[in-house]
Amino acid sequence: NAGVMQNPRHLVRRRGQEARLRCSPMKGHSHVYWYRQLPEEGLKFMVYLQKENIIDESGMPKERFSAEFPKEGPSILRIQQVVRGDSAAYFCASSPRSRNSGNTIYFGEGSWLTVV
Amino acid sequence: AQSVTQLGSHVSVSEGALVLLRCNYSSSVPPYLFWYVQYPNQGLQLLLKYTTGATLVKGINGFEAEFKKSETSFHLTKPSAHMSDAAEYFCAVTSNYGGSQGNLIFGKGTKLSVKP
Numbered sequence: 023n024a025g026v027m028q029n030p031r032h033l034v035r036r037r038g039q040e041a042r043l044r045c046s047p048m049k050g051h052s053h054v055y056w057y058r059q060l061p062e063e064g065l066k067f068m069v070y071l072q073k074e075n076i077i078d079e080s081g082m083p084k085e086r087f088s089a090e091f092p093k094e095g096p097s098i099l100r101i102q103q104v105v106r107g108d109s110a111a112y113f114c115a116s117s118p119r120s121r122n123s124g125n126t127i128y129f130g131e132g133s134w135l136t137v138v
Numbered sequence: 139a140q141s142v143t144q145l146g147s148h149v150s151v152s153e154g155a156l157v158l159l160r161c162n163y164s165s166s167v168p169p170y171l172f173w174y175v176q177y178p179n180q181g182l183q184l185l186l187k188y189t190t191g192a193t194l195v196k197g198i199n200g201f202e203a204e205f206k207k208s209e210t211s212f213h214l215t216k217p218s219a220h221m222s223d224a225a226e227y228f229c230a231v232t233s234n235y236g237g238s239q240g241n242l243i244f245g246k247g248t249k250l251s252v253k254p
Contacts, residue, residue, distance in 0.1 A: 064228055064244040129182040
């Protein structure tokens, strides 16, 4: 049973370009979360999605950031017109969301975005 | 609202010594508590979790943590440190109530160094 798969693992973008990060949840998981980890900081929640629905985007910056989880295919975190401050590790996580899971979520290996 | 405070951004112990990583939380509803470990340039791996029931929780790699409601603490311990324990450790809180379901709130992390 493959874990949460993220790609690319490393991405370099110039200022003003777009970054697209992909996440395939664990098999059987229908809930996806995106977190951002800035240097020397803990992870910050960005967005929580179910298939075709954004459940909670309270952690998403108001501009340039968007996320989707289509009916088919991976979840995508898109950052438009990237700036240096967007350089961070972006982690995707998934959960089955059953009550018995104790809300345990499983993390991917992360995507490291560097903006030059 | 929920929050997590990890006391000590860096902890150094000798190989074979006791490991104690501190975590205090704030939550207005019954919390679910987690400890994750992160090795350099990797994702987060779940060490252990507390949801309900027994307050002393045993995890992988010999780690355990005790939920103390009166002290709002969930400190992580290991009787004897091993060189391979050197990593960054994150405490996190969530609950099964209201809008915070499944959205983990992380502490800033504690980097553990193990000296030979």
